Amino acid sequence: MSYVPHTDAERQQMLAAIGVTTIEDLFEAVPASHRFPSLNLPAPMSEIETAAELQALAEANEHAGDFAIFRGAGAYHHFIPAAVNHVLLRGEFYTAYTPYQPEVSQGTLQAIFEYQSMISTLTGMDAANASHYDGATSLAEAVTVALEATRRKRNKIILSPAIHPQYRAVVRTYHQGGNLKIVGDAGRADIPDLLDMVDENTAMLAVAYPNFFGQIDDFAGLAQKVHDAGALLVMVANPMALALFKTPGELGADIVVGEGQPLGIPMSFGGPYLGFFATREHYVRRIAGRVVGETVDQDGKRAYVMTLRPREQDIRREKATSNICTNQGLMALAACVYLSLMGKCGLRTVAELCYHKAHYAARQLDALDGFQVDMSKPFFNEFVVKCPQPVQAINDALIEKGIIGGYDLGQDYPHLRNHMLVAVTEMNRKEEIDALAAALKEAPEEIRS
Amino acid sequence: MTEPLIYDISVPGRCGVSLPGVDVPETPLPTELLRKELDLPEVSEMQVIRHFVHLSQFNHSIDKGFYPLGSCTMKYNPKINEDMARLPGFAHLHPLQDDEGAQGALALMFQLQTWLAEIAGFKAVSLAPAAGAQGEFAGILMIRKYHLDRGDTQRTKILIPNSAHGTNPATVTMAGFTAVELPSDENGDVDLQALKAVCDDTVAGMMITVPNTLGLFESHILEVVKTVHDCGGLMYMDGANMNALMGVVKPGELGFDVMHYNLHKTFSTPHGGGGPGSGPVGVGEKLVPYLPGPVVVMVEDGTDDEPPLYGLHMPEKSIGRLKAFHGNFGMHVRAYTYIRINGDEGIKDITRYAVLNANYLRVKLQDTYHIPYNRYCGHEFVLEGHFGDAPDIHALDISKRLMDYGIHPPTNYFPLIVPEALMIEPTETEDKQTLDAFVDAMKKIAAEARENPDLLKSAPHTTPVSRVDEVRAAKQLVLCCRPIPEWAG
Numbered sequence: 049m050s051y052v053p054h055t056d057a058e059r060q061q062m063l064a065a066i067g068v069t070t071i072e073d074l075f076e077a078v079p080a081s082h083r084f085p086s087l088n089l090p091a092p093m094s095e096i097e098t099a100a101e102l103q104a105l106a107e108a109n110e111h112a113g114d115f116a117i118f119r120g121a122g123a124y125h126h127f128i129p130a131a132v133n134h135v136l137l138r139g140e141f142y143t144a145y146t147p148y149q150p151e152v153s154q155g156t157l158q159a160i161f162e163y164q165s166m167i168s169t170l171t172g173m174d175a176a177n178a179s180h181y182d183g184a185t186s187l188a189e190a191v192t193v194a195l196e197a198t199r200r201k202r203n204k205i206i207l208s209p210a211i212h213p214q215y216r217a218v219v220r221t222y223h224q225g226g227n228l229k230i231v232g233d234a235g236r237a238d239i240p241d242l243l244d245m246v247d248e249n250t251a252m253l254a255v256a257y258p259n260f261f262g263q264i265d266d267f268a269g270l271a272q273k274v275h276d277a278g279a280l281l282v283m284v285a286n287p288m289a290l291a292l293f294k295t296p297g298e299l300g301a302d303i304v305v306g307e308g309q310p311l312g313i314p315m316s317f318g319g320p321y322l323g324f325f326a327t328r329e330h331y332v333r334r335i336a337g338r339v340v341g342e343t344v345d346q347d348g349k350r351a352y353v354m355t356l357r358p359r360e361q362d363i364r365r366e367k368a369t370s371n372i373c374t375n376q377g378l379m380a381l382a383a384c385v386y387l388s389l390m391g392k393c394g395l396r397t398v399a400e401l402c403y404h405k406a407h408y409a410a411r412q413l414d415a416l417d418g419f420q421v422d423m424s425k426p427f428f429n430e431f432v433v434k435c436p437q438p439v440q441a442i443n444d445a446l447i448e449k450g451i452i453g454g455y456d457l458g459q460d461y462p463h464l465r466n467h468m469l470v471a472v473t474e475m476n477r478k479e480e481i482d483a484l485a486a487a488l489k490e491a492p493e494e495i496r497s
Numbered sequence: 498m499t500e501p502l503i504y505d506i507s508v509p510g511r512c513g514v515s516l517p518g519v520d521v522p523e524t525p526l527p528t529e530l531l532r533k534e535l536d537l538p539e540v541s542e543m544q545v546i547r548h549f550v551h552l553s554q555f556n557h558s559i560d561k562g563f564y565p566l567g568s569c570t571m572k573y574n575p576k577i578n579e580d581m582a583r584l585p586g587f588a589h590l591h592p593l594q595d596d597e598g599a600q601g602a603l604a605l606m607f608q609l610q611t612w613l614a615e616i617a618g619f620k621a622v623s624l625a626p627a628a629g630a631q632g633e634f635a636g637i638l639m640i641r642k643y644h645l646d647r648g649d650t651q652r653t654k655i656l657i658p659n660s661a662h663g664t665n666p667a668t669v670t671m672a673g674f675t676a677v678e679l680p681s682d683e684n685g686d687v688d689l690q691a692l693k694a695v696c697d698d699t700v701a702g703m704m705i706t707v708p709n710t711l712g713l714f715e716s717h718i719l720e721v722v723k724t725v726h727d728c729g730g731l732m733y734m735d736g737a738n739m740n741a742l743m744g745v746v747k748p749g750e751l752g753f754d755v756m757h758y759n760l761h762k763t764f765s766t767p768h769g770g771g772g773p774g775s776g777p778v779g780v781g782e783k784l785v786p787y788l789p790g791p792v793v794v795m796v797e798d799g800t801d802d803e804p805p806l807y808g809l810h811m812p813e814k815s816i817g818r819l820k821a822f823h824g825n826f827g828m829h830v831r832a833y834t835y836i837r838i839n840g841d842e843g844i845k846d847i848t849r850y851a852v853l854n855a856n857y858l859r860v861k862l863q864d865t866y867h868i869p870y871n872r873y874c875g876h877e878f879v880l881e882g883h884f885g886d887a888p889d890i891h892a893l894d895i896s897k898r899l900m901d902y903g904i905h906p907p908t909n910y911f912p913l914i915v916p917e918a919l920m921i922e923p924t925e926t927e928d929k930q931t932l933d934a935f936v937d938a939m940k941k942i943a944a945e946a947r948e949n950p951d952l953l954k955s956a957p958h959t960t961p962v963s964r965v966d967e968v969r970a971a972k973q974l975v976l977c978c979r980p981i982p983e984w985a986g
Contacts, residue, residue: 050839050842050843050846051572051573051575051765051839051843051925051926052843052846052847052850052925052926053926053927053928054850054853054928054929058928058929059853061929062853062854062857062929063853065857065860065861066853066856066857066860067860071849071850071852071853072849073873074852074853074856074873075714075745075852075873076873077713077714077715077716077872077873078714078745078746079718079719079746079751082719082746082747082750082751083745083746084744084745084746085618085744085746085747085750087615087616087743087744087841087844087845088615088841089612089615089616089836089840089841089844090837090840090841091840091841091842092838092839092840092841092842092843093837093838093840094838095577095838098577098581098834098837098838099577099580099581101837102581102584102605102830102833102834102837103584103586104601105586105601105602105604105605106581106584106585106586106587106601107586107601108586108600108601108604109586109587109590109594109598109599109600109601109602110590110594110595110598110599111585111586111587111589111590111591111594112589112590112591113585113586113589114585117591119591119593119594121593122592122593122821122822123591123592123593123822125589125591127516129513129514129542131513131542131545131546133583134546135545135546135549135550135553137579138549138550138553139558139559139560139561140553140554140556140558140560140561141549141553141556141558141769141770142558142574142579142767142768142769142770143558143559143560143561143571143574143767143768144556144557144558144559144768144769144770145564145566145569145571145768145770145771146768146770146771147770147771148566148908148909149557149896149900149905149906150962150965150967151897151900151957151960151961151962151963151964151965152555152556152557152900152905152957152960153555153556153557153770154552154555154556154961154962155552155553155554155555155556156552156556156770156771158500158502158552158555159549159552159770160770160771161502161976161978162502162503162504162978164976164977165502165504165977165978165979166537168976168977168979168981169535169536169537169977169979169981169985170535170537172981172985172986173981173986174976174977174981174986175974175976175977176976176977178771179772181627181628181631181773181820181825182627182820182821182822183821184818184820184821185627185631185819185820212821214818214821214822215821217817217818218817218818218819218820218821220817221638221789221816221817221818221819222634222671224638224641224642224673224816224817225638225641225671225672225673225674226673264527264530290532291535292526292531292532293530293531293532294530294531294532295532295985295986297981297985297986298532298984298985298986307821314583314588314589315588315589315590315591315592316582316587316588316590316826316827317587317590317591317592317594317599317602317822317823317826317827318592318821318822318823318824318826319592319627319773319820319822319823319824319825319826319827319828320627320772320773320775320825320826320827320828321821328986332974332976338771339976340976341970341971341974341975341976342970342975342976342978343965343966343967343969343970343973343975344965344966344969345962345963345964345965345966346955346963346964346965346966347962347963349499349962349963350499351499351962351965351966352965353965353966353967353970355967355970355971355974355976356971356974357967357971361630361663361664361666361667361668362663362664362911363663364667365663365666365667365676366666366667366669366670366675366676367670368666368667368670369671370667370671371630371633371634371664371667371668371671372628372630373628373629373630373663373664374628374629374630374761374768374771374772374773374774375628375771375772375773376627376769376772376773377768377769377770377771377772377773378767378769378770378771378772378773379769379772379773381769381770384503385545385549387537387538388503388513388537388538388540388545388548389513389514389540389542389545390512390513390514390537391507391511391512391513391514391537391538391539391540392535392536392537392538392539393512393539394512394513394514394516395535395537396535397516398516400519400526401516401517401519403524403526404519404521404522404523404524405519405521407524408521408522408524426527426530440595443595447595447598452591452594452598455593474516474517477520478520478521481521
């Protein structure tokens with residue numbers, strides 16, 4: 049099958065108009081020695097056969113449609129109202145591109161403006177951009193803003209070890225070409241330890257809210273101390289937790305970044321997701337990526353347009369602070385539709401369901417012999433449980449019972465060997481939580497041998 | 498035509514979802530940690546649907562009409578792609594699922610890596626980059642690490658022709674290099690003399706777009722590659738324009754060391770109103786150990802009875818992770834579907850007909866508009882959007898007037914080396930009737946420019962809004978429609 053509509057007659061007419069005999073004649077500028085190589089690809093396939101092949105590949109995966117899932121660690125199985133997908137499938141949205149021409153892009157522009165507004169209210173910040181690739185790259189871009197905001201005179205940043213390990217890895221990837229000193233995340237530093245590292249060379253301190261272990265750290269006095277040193281406070285937030293807990297704005301953050309996947313975006317094996325980025329007015333002109341602003345048209349009608357364009361790569365060229373061009377537009381639309389449907393009441397309800405179910409699960413697991421839940425700090429919908437055996441062995445046994453277990457923290461934190469990070473959402477019914485507890489309890493021999 | 502903001506149709510007490518009750522014993526909430534208020538709209542499901550359907554109708558899109566936006570490859574996005582990406586086994590797969598439980602997804606990624614490598618003649622491919630710009634960034638970081646690992650520390654420059662994509666110079670700066678711009682010659686090719694003059698042991702590499710942003714295939718490409726290699730530099734190809742090359746030439750065989758692909762251009766994954774994209778990178782032998790990770794590898798070969806076992810792997814000297822998890826997987830599913838359906842013949846036809854369509858338009862318009870580098874083009878070409886006898890008319894006016902004909906404007910004012918540039922890329926999925934209608938519209942506009950220039954100056958006339966005040970948007974910055982309460986910030 050092909051999506052090329054030309055008939056043989058049309059091709060001939062077009063070739064005649066150009067004045068060549070064959071399409072191949074149009075490629076004379078390509079060196080003859082390298083022109084028209086063999087292409088070792090399979091033969092074309094029908095839509096029926098292709099769909100069957102993809103179906104088989106999809107079914108070869110253990111997924112949340114078939115299994116009870118307790119794995120989070122940065123990606124969560126939340127409820128997505130059917131209406132979200134129906135809006136995303138409007139060809140007018142998903143087959144448009146970046147709204148460079150505002151007169152024929154008001155749909156996309158207004159939706160992004162509404163998204164920016166919702167992210168601002170959720171985080172307690174003055175402004176948000178139109179998105180980054182994901183939570184990790186949002187954090188990496190926040191580092192650039194902090195370095196610019198401190199006029200490139202400071203080259204040290206402090207990362208909490210309780211920020212997602214992959215996010216910290218991405219910050220290192222992004223900034224390997226500069227002379228940035230990244231400290232704080234090598235050991236087990238808690239908030240006071242991180243504050244001790246702040247000095248006159250520090251551009252920013254970043255913490256996670258909730259942290260990678262699902263916990264709400266005590267941020268009292270944090271912002272004050274960071275600001276007193278002339279540095280920026282960056283928070284990596286879970287947007288679902290923000291439905292319930294204090295805004296990062298109230299806690300004094302200067303930049304709030306995070307992963308928007310919980311807001312109506314399927315887990316999809318890691319992407320496409322949504323990096324949200326919000327900040328205070330003071331830093332707005334320094335942020336990277338697209339930003340939509342309100343204005344009027346020639347007749348005075350309200351209209352929207354991409355603004356602050358001179359910051360961007362295509363205009364500022366080598367002086368731009370980021371090369372981001374395409375972002376995650378459709379995913380921002382998904383979050384906008386999701387937050388509209390959920391609204392004030394629905395989002396809070398979902399967050400409370402997560403909270404209650406996670407706490408119920410924590411108590412059930414903590415009651416099991418050999419298992420111990422870390423209750424040292426308040427938590428939202430994820431918690432750490434110390435296990436009597438390697439997490440991998442436990443998960444191998446759980447999958448046999450139709451359960452995808454928690455994340456093995458020993459992979460990233462040597463001191464947390466045999467510790468599992470368990471995520472619970474509104475999708476986990478009580479029976480699933482009970483089944484998890486029962487599976488861990490009933491199969492001690494199998495698991496612990 | 499305007500649509501109220503979703504907040505403006507909010508009615509206290511409404512909600513657009515139904516949610517279950519709490520089925521576990523409740524736990525007291527930590528009151529002192531809670532937020533005071535949540536300022537989200539309160540609307541019904543039907544209000545939400547009508548709101549976004551109204552908004553959608555304000556957009557131009559491929560599904561609605563011709564979209565010849567140069568450099569963006571706005572081809573038709575097959576519907577089957579969307580259905581495949583939404584299969585529950587893909588959509589509900591957790592990114593940290595154990596490899597054994599994600600074999601279907603990993604097999605798909607492995608196959609896509611293999612196909613992409615074959616199409617562009619590379620040794621290996623990583624699907625990790627989330628977009629073309631991130632693929633570029635990955636490529637330049639690989640070049641950097643390659644030199645550093647060899648103790649070659651004085652290479653600080655990356656050469657970029659002035660016909661390159663806008664992201665290229667910014668990419669170079671992000672990676673810690675200095676961008677050195679090269680001029681084009683009178684044919685629109687890289688000026689070889691200028692290239693030879695700057696090539697020395699401070700050059701880390703060169704980034705070049707092929708075909709370039711004029712839509713032209715570099716006449717001396719082999720010499721350009723050799724010149725840079727001879728001074729110890731590596732060659733990066735911006736693969737955004739692969740739609741002009743598939744089955745015609747393999748960049749890896751031309752000597753390129755690294756290239757990114759844009760799955761949202763060449764491989765039909767939708768542009769989504771500004772993403773998500775996907776920008777895999779392909780590399781030759783030298784750079785394989787530096788690929789961004791993770792990549793998918795075959796851990797155990799298959800047998801007659803058992804399929805192979807696939808796993809995620811971090812290459813030994815990898816530049817690292819570019820995002821959390823493993824790239825924009827949903828885009829990988831769509832691109833896989835597209836390549837599978839097209840097959841070898843279909844992939845070759847994509848390029849053949851994309852180039853046929855572009856040359857047809859070029860020839861049809863060359864008597865009406867000035868085309869500065871007028872020779873056989875690739876998948877796109879650039880003409881000048883102004884007329885000697887209508888001096889007040891600019892490329893922008895022509896673009897805005899095209900909207901009245903139901904056509905999305907070409908890319909404006911890019912590349913920078915052509916005055917009043919209009920960059921036109923029809924893609925292979927447009928039929929001759931659509932192309933002819935575009936030619937007619939462009940000719941009518943050229944006539945209007947002389948006879949009734951105000952019609953162009955005041956265009957567009959049929960769109961939901963007229964020309965917008967961009968200066969006001971930047972000066973009176975309004976980025977959020979809600980007040981931030983005292984307690985929140």
